Amino acid sequence: MNFKLKTTIRSAVIGAVISLASSGAHAAGAVNVNSIGWTNGDNSLAAGETITSGIFNMADSAGGRAGWTGNPNLNYSGWGHAVRWLTFEVSAANQTVSISAEALSGSRDFGMTVYASNGAFDGGTGAGDGTPHSYNAVGQLGDDGTTWMNGANGNMLQTLAYVNGGAAYGSSQTDWGETINSGVNQVGDNTYFSAVSGSFGTSIAQLVFQNLAQGWYTVAFGGANNALTGLASSQLTVKAVPLPGAVYLFGSALAGLLVGGRRKLKAAA
Numbered sequence: 001m002n003f004k005l006k007t008t009i010r011s012a013v014i015g016a017v018i019s020l021a022s023s024g025a026h027a028a029g030a031v032n033v034n035s036i037g038w039t040n041g042d043n044s045l046a047a048g049e050t051i052t053s054g055i056f057n058m059a060d061s062a063g064g065r066a067g068w069t070g071n072p073n074l075n076y077s078g079w080g081h082a083v084r085w086l087t088f089e090v091s092a093a094n095q096t097v098s099i100s101a102e103a104l105s106g107s108r109d110f111g112m113t114v115y116a117s118n119g120a121f122d123g124g125t126g127a128g129d130g131t132p133h134s135y136n137a138v139g140q141l142g143d144d145g146t147t148w149m150n151g152a153n154g155n156m157l158q159t160l161a162y163v164n165g166g167a168a169y170g171s172s173q174t175d176w177g178e179t180i181n182s183g184v185n186q187v188g189d190n191t192y193f194s195a196v197s198g199s200f201g202t203s204i205a206q207l208v209f210q211n212l213a214q215g216w217y218t219v220a221f222g223g224a225n226n227a228l229t230g231l232a233s234s235q236l237t238v239k240a241v242p243l244p245g246a247v248y249l250f251g252s253a254l255a256g257l258l259v260g261g262r263r264k265l266k267a268a269a
Contacts, residue, residue, distance in 0.1 A: 030122075030123040030124050030125050030126065030132070030148075030154075031080045031081060031083070031085050031123050031124060031132055032081075032085065032123065033085045033086070033087055033120070033121050033122070033123045033218070037053065037054055037086075038051055038052065038053055038054070038086065038088070039051070039052045039053065039054060043086075043087065043088040043089060043120075044088070044089045044091050045088055045089065045090050045091060045092075045095075045097070045238055045240050046091050046092055046240070047091075047092035047095060047240060047242045048240060048241065048242055049239075049240055050237060050238070050239040050240070051088065051237075051238050052235060052236065052237045052238075053084075053086055053235055053236040053237075054235070055104065055233055055234070055235050056084075056233070056234055056235075057231045057232070057233055057234070058084075058108065058222065058223060058231065058232055058234050072226045074133075074134045074175050075173060075174050075175040076169045076173055076174050076175070076180060077134050077135060077136060077137065077145060077174050077175035077176050077178065078111075078134070078135045078136065078137030078220070078222075079133070079134070079135075079222070080131070080132030080133055080134070080135045080148075081132070081133055082222060083137070083220045083221065083222045084219075084220070084221050084222055084236070085121065085123070085218060085219070085220050086218070086219050086236060087117065087120045087121040087216060087217065087218045087219075088216070088217055088218075088219075088238060089120070089215070089216050089217075090212055090213070090214050090215060090216075090217065090240070091214060092214065092240065092242070093211075093213060093214045094211055094242065095211070095212055095240040095241065095242055096208065096209070096210055096211070096212075096240070096241040096242075097208070097209045097212040097238065097239070097240050097241075098206060098207075098208045098237075098238070098239045098241070099112070099114060099206065099207045099208075099209075099219055099236070099237075099238050100204060100205070100206040100236070100237045100238075100239075101204065101205045101206075101219075101221045101234065101235075101236050102203060102204045102234065102235055102236075102237065103202075103203040103204070103232040103233065103234050104232075104233040104234060104235055105232060105233040106230055106231060106232030106233060107202045107203050107228070107232060108165075108202070108203065108223050108225075108228060108232040108234065109165040109166040109202065109223060109224045109225035109228060110163070110165045110200065110204070110205035110221060110222070110223065110224055111137065111162070111163070111164050111165065111166060111205070111221065111222060111223070111224030112162060112163050112205045112207065112219060112220070112221035113137050113138065113159065113161075113162040113219070113220045113221070114159075114160045114161055114162070114207055114209075114217060114218070114219055114220075115141075115149075115156050115157070115158065115159055115160060115217065115218045115219075115220070116156070116157040116158045116160060116188075116191075116192045116213075116215060116216070116217055116218075117155050117156050117157055117216045117217065117218050118155040118156075118157055118216070119155060119216050120216055121149075121154070121155065121156060121216070121218040122154055122155050123154070124148045124149040124150075124153055124154030124156070125148060125153045125154060126148060131145060131147070131148040132148045132149070134175050134176070135148065135149075135176075136176040136178045137162065137178075137180075137220065138159075138162050138164075138178050138179075138180050138181075138185070138187065139159065139176070139178050139187070140158070140159050140187055140188065141156055141157070141158060141159055143176070143178065144176045144177060144178075145175070145176030145178065146159070156218065158188045158189075158191065158192065159187040159188055160186075160187060160188045160192060160193065160196070160209070160217075161184065161185060161186045161187055161188070161196045161198075161207055161209075162184075162185050162187060162207075163183065163184045163185070163198050163199075163200050163205045163206065163207050164180060164181065164182050164183065164185070164200070164205075164224055165182075165200035165201065165202070165204075165205045165224055165225075166182070166223075166224030166225040167182065167224075167225070168180055168181050168182045183200060184196065184197060184198040184199075184200070184207065191213075192209075192212065192213045192215070193209040193210060193211055193212045193213065194210045194211040195209075195210040195211075196208065196209050196210070197210075205221070212240075219236060219238075221236065
């Protein structure tokens with residue numbers, strides 16, 4: 001995209017943000033967190049527990065509620081005010097945590113990004129250039145299009161990973177110059193987890209984190225295909241599975257063998 005066209009689009013986006021702010025829909029341009037919320041208000045994930053969001057209808061651009069890359073005018077970047085933002089706390093360490101967005105009716109190419117945050121995500125603040133109306137849904141914090149959610153503007157700590165059930169887009173196609181890959185993509189280092197995997201299809205997108213650390217996390221998800229305009233009934237499910245006790249027994253046994261082996265080597269010397 002040439003610079004003049006991009007500037008024109010940015011100006012239009014900024015105008016839209018001002019209009020939203022003046023209507024009181026989104027104070028200071030920040031996104032709404034937990035607008036759907038968790039069932040029974042439960043956003044704390046204990047060992048072996050499953051929590052779910054409310055059930056909601058979601059459409060892309062023609063339906064007026066876009067998603068992760070739902071607005072064609074944003075050049076495949078995220079549409080911050082239309083993405084679903086839910087925050088939850090992991091209260092037990094050494095968990096395998098599965099996060100799944102599922103279409104209960106209809107179909108949807110989902111896009112989903114998971115972040116670590118310092119406490120429950122505060123929604124961030126407007127940071128110029130139309131953010132977060134248009135934002136970088138796949139970049140690491142500090143990249144163009146993400147500065148509204150961390151540092152002086154918000155309490156996000158790291159982008160962990162994303163899954164994209166839609167098409168891939170190169171940096172020349174996107175609003176912030178980000179490259180959007182299909183499938184499961186790790187973004188952060190292993191500070192908060194040891195490995196990530198997942199799956200995606202026409203009705204589900206899933207990220208599975210091994211050994212997810214205790215603390216707060218935020219999920220941003222929506223439709224990843226602006227050609228899909230029909231409503232889909234959707235729900236988010238987060239499930240924690242403790243590491244089997246056998247893993248710890250194996251680790252203790254292995255440590256014992258290593259200590260015993262060292263003692264034998266010292267005795268032989």
